[in-house]
Amino acid sequence: MRDWFPHNISTVGGEIDGLFGLITAIALAWFIVTQGVLLWCMIRYRRRPGARAQHVRGETRAELAWLLVPALLVLGLDLAIDAASERIWRRVKLDMPAGDLQLAVTAKQFAWTIGYPGADGKLGTSDDFALDAELHVPAGRDVRVVLRSNDVLHSFFLPQCAAEAGCGTGKVNRRLVQPQPAGSARAGLRRAVRLWPYDDEGQPDRPHA
DSSP states (O other): OGGGSOOOOBTTHHHHHHHHHHHHHHHHHHHHHHHHHHHHHHHHTOOOTTOOOOOOOSOSHHHHHHHHHHHHHHHHHHHHHHHHHHHHHIIIIISOOOOSEEEEEEEETTEEEEEEOOTTOOTTSTTOEEEESOOOOBTTSOEEEEEEESSSOEEEEEGGGTEEEEEOTTOOEEEEEOBOSSOOEEEEEEEEETTEEEEEEEEEEOOBO
16 A cells, blocks of 8 residues: 555654555445445345335334444544554654754745755854755754745645645744655645645755765
């Protein structure tokens, strides 16, 4: 199934892909079980000569079990998915390290400007420089991306890094990118303008040490 996803170069991408696999496996298993029960009921209670239909009110324990047991199973599976996703969410969104490198990404219609620190390694100083739609990240290091928008709501999306974050005017958003020591990424940059989707793609880039 992982062949369906973009090539992963992120340290957390494998966990996110695994969560998708867990959800897909649970949904597929539940689909097979429910369709099997439905097929059994169609055969078992099909129309037969001399057999009269019965009205089931759902008042006995056995009848209520057909409602309560599936409901409890769905609740238990949902809690299992929530537990798995909460751990990943905490790692990606809450327990975010300061980052070895900070980049300033500014969104605008219809381009992305990515600012890099200069020789001093600090963002926001006089030796900073910027590139249009070119993302270069060092492999094996934590990169914190500071997102801003000059106009409307934009979505910063790096599928190979399992990273996506929105940014809008008057708000600064931060996202952590953790590329593995080896791999390649193609920066996919997309935005939503007045609820109409437009897709842009940045230049292909290989993380370098």
